[in-house]
Amino acid sequence: MTTFIIDCPRCRAKVGVAETGCAQRTGWDDEASEPYGDKIIVGLCPSCSIPIAGYAQQTNFKGYEGDDYDGWSDVIRVYPKPPKTFSSHRIPRTVTHSLLEADRTLQAGAYLATCVMFGRAFESLCRDILEKHAADKTKKRIMLGAGIRVLRDRNIIDQRLFDWSQQLQAFRNLAAHGEDFYISRDDAEDLQAFMHAIIEYIYDLTDRYEEFKERAEFRKKPKSIAEMFGSITKPHDPP
Known part of the structure; x- marks a missing residue:
């Protein structure tokens, strides 16, 4: 199971959360002439069990400008305490x-x-x-x-x-x-x-x-x- 690192507001610490759901989109920005991608991922804090949702932007795109793999930014918490x-x-x-x-x-x-x-x-x-x-x-x-x-x-x-x-x-x-x-x-x-x-x-x-x-x-x-x-x-x- 995929794990993401995120800040837990209750534990007030970085925790590794097992991903239980993900909504992702990718596309092409005609004005910028470049691809874009972002996603929302959810899971439960392993320490206090509160649900946490995070947001990440895609930074690398496999096959675009020599990228060999897809890359993502650090996950920023958007729930709770957005x-x-x-x-x-x-x-x-x-x-x-x-x-x-x-x-x-x-x-x-x-x-x-x-x-x-x-x-x-x-x-x-x-x-x-x-x-x-x-x-x-x-x-x-x-x-x-x-x-x-x-x-x-x-x-x-x-x-x-x-x-x-x-x-x-x-x-x-x-x-x-x-x-x-x-x-x-x-x-x-x-x-x-x-x-x-x-x-x-x-x-x-x-x-x-x-x-x-x-x-x-x-x-x-x-x-x-x-x-x-x-x-x-x-x-x-x-x-």
Whole structure:
């Protein structure tokens, strides 16, 4: 029986799972002029017995460009605890991609890389929010530390989020600058929870609040005479 390696969220460790089911597709991408393939595989954790589903992309194709065999990427867990999704369409692609990379590195146990990707996501968020409406477009790009302070000064984030932001920046700096530094899985997961919270706060909740205000304003608008007195002026059927 085929076995795949995947991160178990309950055991919080890499486990070898016996494959009990697989859905696979392959094809040819006309725009890219290259083949593609991916698959979903499922099984039970050998330690805690929870069902786990993973996703993998095909990286090698037998007979294509000299490949002698089919190859696949590492399996990324998609159930339980799939990657976080957000409702706002304003979130920059760089932020989304950085969060996905952070999730992959966290599952792989590469927690230093996870910190770096969270820092990249947060820096992209700062630039999106602060540079988009900046009066002087010629200024140097905003870096993470300065961006965090401006978010606080403009009341875009409160003091507690500012404190969390500084912690993330400190972890990112230590991870990125070659320091003798250890980060635990608990630390990485806490930073992930913070990043998800601040993105929801700045993008998702802001969008939802604006939609709420629009509905409230619409309800305040005065109705037309016909709407207000329609039930009075409408002719009644004779008894």
